[in-house]
Amino acid sequence: MYSEKVMDHFQHPRNMGEIENASGVGTVGNAKCGDIMRMYLDIDENGIIQDVKFKTFGCGAAVATSSMATELVKGKNIQEALQVTNKAVMEALDGLPPVKVHCSLLAEEAIHAALWDYAEKHGIKIEGLQKPKSDIHEGEEEEEEAY
Amino acid sequence: MKKVIYLDNAATTKTAPEVVDAMLPYFTELYGNASTIYELGGSSKKAMNEVRETIADILGAQENEIYFTAGGSESDNWALKATAEAYRAKGNHIITSKIEHHAILHTCEYLEKNGFEITYVDVDENGKIKLSELKKAIRPTTILISVMFANNEIGTIQPIKEIGEIAHENGILFHTDAVQAFGQLPINVDEYHIDMLSASGHKLNGPKGIGFLYIRKGVKIRSFIHGGAQERKRRAGTENIPGIVGLGVAARRAAETMKERTAKEIALRDHLIDRVMKEIPYTRLNGDRIDRLPNNANFSFQFIEGESMLIMLDMEGICGSSGSACTSGSLDPSHVLLAIGLPHEIAHGSLRLTLSEETTLEDIDFVVDTIKNIVERLRSMSPLYEDFVKKQAVK
Numbered sequence: 037m038y039s040e041k042v043m044d045h046f047q048h049p050r051n052m053g054e055i056e057n058a059s060g061v062g063t064v065g066n067a068k069c070g071d072i073m074r075m076y077l078d079i080d081e082n083g084i085i086q087d088v089k090f091k092t093f094g095c096g097a098a099v100a101t102s103s104m105a106t107e108l109v110k111g112k113n114i115q116e117a118l119q120v121t122n123k124a125v126m127e128a129l130d131g132l133p134p135v136k137v138h139c140s141l142l143a144e145e146a147i148h149a150a151l152w153d154y155a156e157k158h159g160i161k162i163e164g165l166q167k168p169k170s171d172i173h174e175g176e177e178e179e180e181e182a183y
Numbered sequence: 184m185k186k187v188i189y190l191d192n193a194a195t196t197k198t199a200p201e202v203v204d205a206m207l208p209y210f211t212e213l214y215g216n217a218s219t220i221y222e223l224g225g226s227s228k229k230a231m232n233e234v235r236e237t238i239a240d241i242l243g244a245q246e247n248e249i250y251f252t253a254g255g256s257e258s259d260n261w262a263l264k265a266t267a268e269a270y271r272a273k274g275n276h277i278i279t280s281k282i283e284h285h286a287i288l289h290t291c292e293y294l295e296k297n298g299f300e301i302t303y304v305d306v307d308e309n310g311k312i313k314l315s316e317l318k319k320a321i322r323p324t325t326i327l328i329s330v331m332f333a334n335n336e337i338g339t340i341q342p343i344k345e346i347g348e349i350a351h352e353n354g355i356l357f358h359t360d361a362v363q364a365f366g367q368l369p370i371n372v373d374e375y376h377i378d379m380l381s382a383s384g385h386k387l388n389g390p391k392g393i394g395f396l397y398i399r400k401g402v403k404i405r406s407f408i409h410g411g412a413q414e415r416k417r418r419a420g421t422e423n424i425p426g427i428v429g430l431g432v433a434a435r436r437a438a439e440t441m442k443e444r445t446a447k448e449i450a451l452r453d454h455l456i457d458r459v460m461k462e463i464p465y466t467r468l469n470g471d472r473i474d475r476l477p478n479n480a481n482f483s484f485q486f487i488e489g490e491s492m493l494i495m496l497d498m499e500g501i502c503g504s505s506g507s508a509c510t511s512g513s514l515d516p517s518h519v520l521l522a523i524g525l526p527h528e529i530a531h532g533s534l535r536l537t538l539s540e541e542t543t544l545e546d547i548d549f550v551v552d553t554i555k556n557i558v559e560r561l562r563s564m565s566p567l568y569e570d571f572v573k574k575q576a577v578k
Contacts, residue, residue: 046494052564063566067528070488070507070516074566091566093528095490095507099564 038096039130045100050107053089060157062149064168065142071098073142075106075150083114090146097136104128105143114154117147118164188546191502192386192478193335193363193537198429199388205432206390209425217422218413227424234431241438242380243371244397250414251427252407254394255362258381259286261396261407261418262358266327266379267294269403270356274324278302280312280341281522283331284360288518300324309471310339310523318349327356332364332380336506336519336535337470338479340368347376356402362386362394366437367445367476378402384426389433393426444540445477451538451547455480458551463558469520469533478538481506483520483529486568487561492534495557501550506533528567 038046055076065072071094078087088110090102104125109117122140126132132140149168155161189197209230215223217231235246242249252258267277279291281303291301302320305313312330328350333340343359350357358379361370365380366387372380379402383394398404398417410419437444456468465485484492489505496503506517507530515521516530525533536550562568 043494046491047498049564054569067531067567070528070531072566074569091564091569093486093565093567094488096494098488099491 037133038100039132041104041128041130042097042100042132045103045129046096049090049099049103051087051089051103051110052091054091055087055089058089058150060150060152060154062146062151062153062168064145064149065094065098067093070094071139071142073098073102073146075102075146077109077150077154079114079154085109085112085114085117094139094142095136097132097139098142100129101125101132101139101143102146105147109147114151114162115164117151118162120144120147185500188501188542188550190536190538190542190546190550191504192539193476193535194504195385195391196388196539197541198385198390199433199436201436202389202429202432206425206429209428213424217424218411227422230431231422231424231427234427234434237431237435238395238397241370241434242397243373245400247415248397248400250396250398250418251422251430252394252396252418253392253423254385255284255360255381255383256286257407258383258394258396259284259360260290261404262379262381262398263287263290263294263327263329265405265407266356266358266402267297267299269405270326274322274326276300276302276322276324276326278304278317278320278325278328278355280304280306280330282306282310282334282336282339282519283329284335284362287329287331287360304330306339306522308524309474310334310337310469310519311471311474312341312346314342314345314349317346321349321353321355325353325355327358329358329360332359332361332370333368333476334470334519335363336517337481337523338363338475338537339471340364340474340476343375343377350378351376363476366434366441367478369441372397372399379404384430384433387433387437390426390429393423393430395430440540448477448538448540448542451542451544452478452480454544455536455538455547455551458548459554462551463555466558467525467529469523469525476537478542479535480537481533481535483525484532484534484558484561485529486565486571487532487558489531489533491561492532492554492557495560496553499553501553504535506535507531 058076059079060077063074074091076089088106092102108120122144125140213226215227217228235249238249239246304316356378360381362383365382378399380397385391406417408419467483469481489507506520520530
């Protein structure tokens, strides 16, 4: 059901993990629907994305799109990172099954959410960046309870 | 090819070699149509009637109460739609449960669009139907109660005898979807007051595309497929003789080996459950601990998602299934897991493993070791787990 590239990124995710004191962190998705992506960006003073990490709760496609998205933005400047669309992520993965297209949208949103967080923390405005609508970092945390 | 550990026997089973052997002559030599008068057709008819007797014997029924169908879904559709039609003058109300198979639930939705009223009775946190709610749901217009014998996802066995008694005392027909239970649990239709029962061949090492519906004598039930006079004029179509023969061998085999086989499966299942629950934190066992199918284990691993788990298990040659949305083709996780009260995110992390007579202790130990690694890896990737750990640290 998945392309070889999707399977490769699922089995060997690139840039998986956390960045301590990241310049920007964005979490998108919804545990109810079964996908949550979190992106960490380390952006230097010239606006270059020096490092990027992700964590994802979700299916094979969710992991693979997160992984591919990190590869596509690493080393890029902010404006270039904003141009990484869900289409670009899908194409880079040689396509996704139709029911998994929303995973690539989530990957795009996760990057935007992390950039938004970066902009807010640094008191700047990024041209062309909208406030991400599905950032769930606040509020839903309370629902998680372990047995 | 690497070794495959097949733990999805609730989805389908391997056809037993003796089943295949018994079927083959009915393709190649004894291919006669059972409705013909010559000897070649007669041998087909004889073989078919022997299977009817075998199945009737197992259920404590009469051979003329067994109707062959193309499988469990057809049997369920037939039981519901034809009863609804035949008893419409008496009433338009049907009671079922929230955790039935889609063959029942979607048929009920279809009937609702056609003027029937359906009550979907709740289950408790272990998946057992609430008998008090069932009793309260009964109306003068109730014509049928349909509750599955045992659940396909979480393995919970329903109090079928009590449900049958309630139906019987109120003069309501009782149908049970026994697709998972037939061949795994002893069933007597009189003892349990069952009026109709659905079963399928491929869940008990028989062939796919064959099943049956038991219909108690005296139950008015209309023809489901119109045409020839097969199946006492109630289900037209030239009989699937190879399938029927295979079903017969599989059913006899399942009944004869039931005690020994299920004792072995229960021991392995309990070993699986005990190890997983002891060795993997933040895990929940879904379904009743005692009243559950001998071969079923169903877990929810918190903070991770089911499809990812299945892909990783597949890489190790292990076949399982999950109730996550990604495996259902919709955005919602399994209706059964939601009905027992699991929050969505925990339902997404479910894993069902269903054993067979071929499963060994070594298989189970390998599977548990593998699951441990997979759960640990997926949790290390999960933002939900990260948040949970950080919150624990603050406390």
